[in-house]
Amino acid sequence: MRKIKYKKGRKIQPYNLEYTGIHKKTDSEMQLFVYDDLNLSEYQDFNVFDIEKCIDYQKANWLNIHGLNNIDLLKKVGFYFKIDDFMLADILNTNRRTKTEEQHDVLFFNIKSLLPAGDSDNICAEQISFLIKEGVLISFQEKRSDFFTHIRERIRTHSGIVRGKKADYLLYILLDSIMENFYITLENEEDKIEELIDLTKKNAGPIILEKIEQHRDNFNFLKRAITPLRDSLYDIKSMKDDNVFNVIEDENFSFYSRLHQKSLELLEQIESDMSTLHSASDFYFSAQSHKMNEIMKTLTVVSAIFIPLTFIVGVYGMNFKYMPELEYEHGYYTVVGIMILIVLGMLFYFKKRNWF
Template sequence: MRKIKYKKGKKVVPTFLEYTGVHKEVATQMQLFVYDNEDLTECSDGYFGEILSNVNYKKQNWLNLHGLNNTEVLSQVGDFLKVDTFMLGDILNTIKRTKLDEYHDVLFFSIKSILPIENSDNINMEQISFLLKDGILTSFQEKRSDFFTHIRERMRTHSGIVREKKVDYLLYLLLDAVMENFYITIEAEEDKVEALINLSKTTTKPIVLEQIEKHRDNFNFLKRSIIPLRDSLYSIKSMKEDNVFNSIEKDNYSFFDRLHQKSLELLEQIEYDLTSLESASNFYFSSQNHKMNEVMKTLTVVSVFFMPLTFIVGVYGMNFDNMPELHWKYGYFALLGFMFFLLMGMIYYFKWKKWY
């Protein structure tokens, strides 16, 4: 079981921004979509200030950043959106759990995007954060990825209703795309677990148990990632009841409810997979015990076969003078024959009793 260890780190001033992730070599880039039902404008070239100047508050705006090394750009975006520094710090702090914050007129949502690593039993994790405010949805990614490629294409080709809706619906689409990665990861894990269960039925090598424990850790890691996501999505329901946060339209709360249901489905599937792994582990130990019992059974049967023979040999090894068989011409051969037929009789009897 993985344990969480406390590490005493340096004290950070609340106004100090520092990226804590592993993708420190990724350069910061920005992309802006300004759209409505009639028109779409895409900006990705130029200085960051020039891109931000294209924001149109009369339309819907999606600002996407990937690469969080340049904290100056992040501060510039924060000043432009007028968000507090602690939210920017949460964006840069990638070790925090999934969370949802509603602060004044800003909705902050951070989520863990998880995908399996090819040809490996490990899982890759990336934090993606969102800021929703005044018709502007800003997404922050640690590195360039293709999570949202299909959404961009739907916007460019005017497919679906994404350009007919406000950016709260776009937030739903982006969260849904990230949650699809959980399905991909769980499916990949289940394929490996199925192969592992089949392997546990044919071998009792210790490597099988090691792999079982590895995948159990992976599923527990997925579970710890989804539980706060489930809680955050459930919290959106309270926003509808409070009727305070106006950046999400009432008709669109049902979409976030779907995401909440998906999180419940993911947790149920993980529980089922953990049960399957527990069964595989029990089967592994049962196979080991059965194999050991078979070995002990074989050794016991062999020792029982030789017990009477050992007794006979011990009797005639006492070297008493008054033993008639010692002076009989055919005593040696008669005794060997008797021992042979005794052994065959015992083998037949054991086989008839199905003791081996």
């Protein structure tokens, strides 16, 4: 599982542009969408030198960048849109926690996108950053993925209201798409917890406790990613009252309020799932304790049965010269019969008292 190291991230200077992620071999690519309610222009394999002639500030512009290895490319994008180097450094430093920052006429937002890692119990994380300025939305992804494929199709097919809105609404639906990944990841974890609880009832082996702890780490991982997201969405929602930052239109703040509400729901669900996981952990230890009690009860019954038998054997094992029973013709069979009767009597008594 790729951890989000908020406190132990790589120590780099704020203005030192260095990509700290794991996708070191991903080539940088750009795509540009320029659209309004009537027209759409789409540019694949977009060249940074074409920005000035292709960007139309009267329309909505979405510049998407895959791959963060080409530092020179990012510097050129930052130079054209007058983006400070420390914002570019935050984009490249994937160890930073989710945050929102506004400066002058630029709104910066980054988010951790989480998805289950195939058939394993791990979680894959990718940092996605956004810059919105004067009707231009720039998104930065560590690698090519299909997070926004359906949004591109909505723009191409003029589906919904996205073509009638500006870049701030586009930012909303992109964030909403990423947050759907949280629901997918959370549902995947919940399904595995149900399987784990069923397995705990059948087999309380040590591997169960290991799996419980791993899923507990996953939920803490989700919580650490969503909590700063909740705070960032609240900051965006609160911008409406500042009357200073006008990149987001007033009528669109309600959409960000919905995202903030979703983040609260996700955190509440995580707390509930962690309680369920805690119950599974308690059940595991209870099962272990019950199993141990059953073993001790069996051993105690066996010990109780053999105590009188041991006493009888000990008595007749003494080396006294004058023991009348030793001369009795049927003494051996008599003693063995008495011992059998004692065993049967004790078993009947224990069974009647429900001791086993």
